[in-house]
Amino acid sequence: MDASELDQFDKAILRVLVAEGRISITELAGRIGLSKSPTQARLRKLEREGVISGYRALVDPIRLGLDHVSFVEVSLTDTRESALAEFNAAVKRIPEIEQVHLIAGNFDYLMKIRTQDMQDYRRVLAEQISTLPHVSKTSTYVAMEAVKENALSEVF
Missing domain, CATH: 1.10.10.10 (Winged helix-like DNA-binding domain superfamily/Winged helix DNA-binding domain)
Structure with missing residues (x-):
């Protein structure tokens, strides 16, 4: 469908x-x-038919103390299918990574990271993201405010 x-x-x-x-x-x-x-x-x-893939509770991350949002551009040293699969499997094991998208552009992936604060983000970047398979470079953008999120209902 x-x-x-x-x-x-x-x-x-x-x-x-x-x-x-x-x-x-x-x-x-x-x-x-x-x-x-x-x-x-x-x-x-x-x-x-898979149009509805499941149900879940939406939690307020700010009330949980997770109000620091960063977007990270990631460039890889290798973009063959096996390298992409290895990277994809590894990012799924990092709970602070909220979203990961393979991008057609000047970098390979765009990630949304949610942490408690900048210090926590720096730890995640240094100890987890930078050590992911095939990572050659990252660039971070810190979100100051979420203007619009979860707006899928507007599509229908």
């Missing part, structure tokens, strides 16, 4: 669930204008 196969009710289900993942089927049905049974059938189909 891809985006072109989603009708107005499927998109409404997704829009509501992105904003409120713990909503009951009855309330979801009322919000999208269908009865409970067809809403539940559509929801199960969206799950079965």
Whole structure:
């Protein structure tokens, strides 16, 4: 199932669930204008087809003391598939790395790192990121403010 196969009710289900993942089927049905049974059938189909890949709680990282956000450009010494696979596996083991994207551009990866403060970030950079396989260079950009995050519901 891809985006072109989603009708107005499927998109409404997704829009509501992105904003409120713990909503009951009855309330979801009322919000999208269908009865409970067809809403539940559509929801199960969206799950079965992989459009909805799971459910999770969103926590406020600032309330957990993780309010330092850095973006790191990473250049590798080797970009063959085996080197990329080795790097990809290694970054998944570092909990402070929130996101990693392979980039087409002047560097190879862009990472979002979340830590307690600059001192904690420096530790993560020196002890973990810089020691990742095939890393040749990093450049760090510190975020001063998050202007927009988690806006997927606006797509639908």
